[in-house]
Amino acid sequence: MKIIVPIMPQNMEELLALDAERLADADIIEWRADYLPKEQILTVAPAVFEKFVGREILFTLRTTKEGGLIDLSNQDYVHLIKEVAALYQPDYIDFEYYSHRDVFDQMLEFPNLVLSYHNFIETPDNFMEIISELTSLSPAVxxxxxxxxxxxxVLDVMNFTRAFKNLHAGQAFATMSMGRFGKLSRIAGVVTGSCWTFASLDEASAPGQMSLANTRKFLEILEN
Known part of the structure; x- marks a missing residue:
């Protein structure tokens, strides 16, 4: 299971001050561009990709609908993603399918989509229906x-995920329970089949996220 660590610079100065060596143990860097004002994203983008050249990057524009910090129309959301993708070719592109499904057809040219679903209130009873619908769209993850x-x-999510793995062996997926109860799910990929987990460098980008050092330590114990 790969560890993804989000970076969340709020301006160019914060990005330049970030020590890339501190992320050496991360497998993938997630750039959470929503921490920037909309008009600064394309200005800061080249510095992000230069700082992490040679590293796998997941580009994420997390909107307020799904726990992020930026509020965009469907068209602005797609436009910004496509501009960054065209200029810098991130390894993965996050797309909030249920919040922006009306413009999903404009993203079909990208084979590296991560179709994401976030629920900060509950674990939905139709978890399996949601993950199956996203899988039917053939995303990368x-x-x-x-x-x-x-x-x-937490146990339900792990059971749902294990069942999903058995039904869709060819689909890469990452599932996690958020909050203090959910920490176990973040290191359980060896059992459930999740390909990714998310860890924090300093500030957590989601409830229950553990530090990079602790996550790496747990995974080494469980996977070896």
Missing amino acids: VKMAVMANTEQD
Whole structure:
């Protein structure tokens, strides 16, 4: 299972001050561009890709609808993603399918889409329906992040994920339970089949996210 670490610079100065060596143990860097004002994203983009040249990068524009910091119309959302993708070719592009499904057809040219679903309130009863619908669209990766309000929610997500793996062996996916109960799900890929987990460098980008150092330590114990 690969570890993704988000970077969330709020301006060019923060990006330039970021020590890339601190992310040496990360397998993939996620650039959370929504921490920047909309008009600064394309200005800061070249510095991001230069700083992490040679590293795998996931480009994410997380909107307020799914727990992010930027509010965009469907067209602005697609336009910004496509501009960054055309100029810098990130290895993966996050797309919030359920929040922007009306413009999904404009993203079909990209084979490296991560179709994501986020629920910061609950673990939905139709978890399997959601992940199956996203899979039917043939993305590179399906990402499901849902809130765990009880221990049972965590076990449900792990069971759903294991069942999904058995039904869709060819689909890469990353599932996780958010919140304090959900930490176990973030290191359980060896059992559930998740290809990715998310860890933090300093500030967590989601509830229950563990540090890069601790996540790496847990995975080394579980996978070896």
